Amino acid sequence: MCSIEEDDVLDDGMSSLMTPQEQISHSSQKGICHKCGQDGELYKLNFREAECRCCFLLFVNHKFRSTVGSSKALPRNAEILLVFDGSSESIVLLDMLQKAQSESNFKRLHCDFKVLFIDDYEVYKSICDINDYKCYIQQVKDFLLSYHNIKCYVTNLSSDINQEPFDINDMDIYLNRIMEIEIVFANDINNIQTSTSRNEFIKLRRKNLVASMATFLRCKYAFIPTINISIATDLLSAIVLGQGNNVAYDVAFKDDRLVNGIKIMRPIKDLSETEVLLYMRARNIKFFDRRDHVTYASSSLQRITESFIRNLQKNYTSTVSTIIRTGNKITSNNHIFKEDDSEYKCCICNSSIINSKTLSAVRYSRYVSERTSSISDLDTSYTKFLNITHKKNENLCHSCENIRRDSDINLIKRYL
Numbered sequence: 001m002c003s004i005e006e007d008d009v010l011d012d013g014m015s016s017l018m019t020p021q022e023q024i025s026h027s028s029q030k031g032i033c034h035k036c037g038q039d040g041e042l043y044k045l046n047f048r049e050a051e052c053r054c055c056f057l058l059f060v061n062h063k064f065r066s067t068v069g070s071s072k073a074l075p076r077n078a079e080i081l082l083v084f085d086g087s088s089e090s091i092v093l094l095d096m097l098q099k100a101q102s103e104s105n106f107k108r109l110h111c112d113f114k115v116l117f118i119d120d121y122e123v124y125k126s127i128c129d130i131n132d133y134k135c136y137i138q139q140v141k142d143f144l145l146s147y148h149n150i151k152c153y154v155t156n157l158s159s160d161i162n163q164e165p166f167d168i169n170d171m172d173i174y175l176n177r178i179m180e181i182e183i184v185f186a187n188d189i190n191n192i193q194t195s196t197s198r199n200e201f202i203k204l205r206r207k208n209l210v211a212s213m214a215t216f217l218r219c220k221y222a223f224i225p226t227i228n229i230s231i232a233t234d235l236l237s238a239i240v241l242g243q244g245n246n247v248a249y250d251v252a253f254k255d256d257r258l259v260n261g262i263k264i265m266r267p268i269k270d271l272s273e274t275e276v277l278l279y280m281r282a283r284n285i286k287f288f289d290r291r292d293h294v295t296y297a298s299s300s301l302q303r304i305t306e307s308f309i310r311n312l313q314k315n316y317t318s319t320v321s322t323i324i325r326t327g328n329k330i331t332s333n334n335h336i337f338k339e340d341d342s343e344y345k346c347c348i349c350n351s352s353i354i355n356s357k358t359l360s361a362v363r364y365s366r367y368v369s370e371r372t373s374s375i376s377d378l379d380t381s382y383t384k385f386l387n388i389t390h391k392k393n394e395n396l397c398h399s400c401e402n403i404r405r406d407s408d409i410n411l412i413k414r415y416l
């Protein structure tokens, strides 16, 4: 069985203090590869000797293959939907999967895959020029079409979940359509009161969209381009947001919380940002403008968590891997519930719900503080309130309860 080399060997000094971008420019030197002795451009990763382009590509592709292969969660000839968002991570994932699928018979990854480009224009609408946007869309289309014989589709965060995705060749029809219709999604999103809930809402929306598009395209598995820093951020954010019981799913290769049985997989979860950027250079792929600096508002808990991890990572290079390894040790109590026990599942995100004393106390004190008139018997009226919400099939996890509090119930019904 393949294994991934641990990152815990001695550090080489200076390179650990650099950002991924600085490391890329620092590592663009020529010399002798320590592995195969070839003379040429060198690729230098933290904790590894400088190596040539071929040895580097072999190393990162091996990481991808070992993640996909080690859990045995992906059956032979699986139908996969690759979620593409224009990020460098998604470009690398597409390139790696295409390579793995077109290897010679012995090494070949036996699967069929389609690409779904999720265009998140609505999120950027207010800050992005329409011509820049069209130019960006054209770039994405050209890039995807440069991979021959792969079916590519496009959909949008604001799309009706029952609307089939557009073929990438019909990009003009798609563009006309989203330009014509009055797009209310951005306004709706802005009506969510806190940026933390806004981010969680978009995350859930994206997941649901992936689930329904995968069903349309008859794929049982969805590959998402999440790398190690995003896993670490999701993990700590989940704990901060009161989803501690479900963090095991946030770090795992496979996440089966989607309602219609589609399984989300993270095949490049062990890649770092530097590895992604070096891979792009090694394969001579140029960047798209992803505009990801506006994905999160700076005040959101997710953004603060991310910058906390990034700052720590600058001085302590094992930060991300330590967080992830700790996360791997956290298991949920889900096994005590039956698989189909909807009683204990959140009706929005499908995560399991546990009876946490702390969360019950938070709920109770919120209930009390929201009452304007005085209530003689608080405990009885609170029990009644719980019974009503329970009957309405409103089992909500703590995080989704916060989303509902910060937004309109119709918004949740319309999009989630």
Ligand SMILES: [Zn+2]
Residues within 6 Å of the ligand: 033, 034, 035, 036, 037, 038, 051, 052, 053, 054, 055, 056
């Ligand atoms: Zn080499």
Ligand SMILES: [Zn+2]
Residues within 6 Å of the ligand: 346, 347, 348, 349, 350, 351, 396, 397, 398, 399, 400, 401
């Ligand atoms: Zn939930």
